[in-house]
Amino acid sequence: MKIEESCVARRRFLCRMLGGGTAALGAGAAVPLIQYAGNFRPDPPPAFMEIEAKDFELPPGKARMLLYGRIPVLLIRTESGAGELKVFVATCTHLSCTVRYAEESRQIACACHGGYFDLEGKVISGPPPRPLQQFHQKMKDGKLIIALEQANLDKAS
Numbered sequence: 001m002k003i004e005e006s007c008v009a010r011r012r013f014l015c016r017m018l019g020g021g022t023a024a025l026g027a028g029a030a031v032p033l034i035q036y037a038g039n040f041r042p043d044p045p046p047a048f049m050e051i052e053a054k055d056f057e058l059p060p061g062k063a064r065m066l067l068y069g070r071i072p073v074l075l076i077r078t079e080s081g082a083g084e085l086k087v088f089v090a091t092c093t094h095l096s097c098t099v100r101y102a103e104e105s106r107q108i109a110c111a112c113h114g115g116y117f118d119l120e121g122k123v124i125s126g127p128p129p130r131p132l133q134q135f136h137q138k139m140k141d142g143k144l145i146i147a148l149e150q151a152n153l154d155k156a157s
Ligand code: FES
Pocket: 092, 093, 094, 095, 096, 097, 110, 111, 112, 113, 114, 115, 126, 127, 128
């Protein structure tokens, strides 16, 4: 073998080694990246959810946050009358920040851009373009059942 042929053969060998190593590194990095991206795939929310009494029995004027799958839920026991239970999707209709109940003003507030909603979910002020979505609800066997769709609430037996 001549010296020139030997150099070309060594160079080819090194190039293949480097190329193979780079491909292995790329594949090794791609697997966790794909798994990480898969975590952003939204799980569908449940058709309905049963809430135990200890989680929805609130004194008048108090509120509690729960999760409906990944959807934040705001339960509010109003102070008027017998204390009606309001159940909202606690996601602001502006840019999807989570809203909270402001006891002092008896309004639902979004801290992100100063949006306010009344206890019917209607926009009082700020940038939210639409009212808050309310859950459909019913009582069954001492439990509160909530659903985003009336048809799913009807299926809950
Ligand atoms: S996200 Fe709620 S006011 Fe902007």
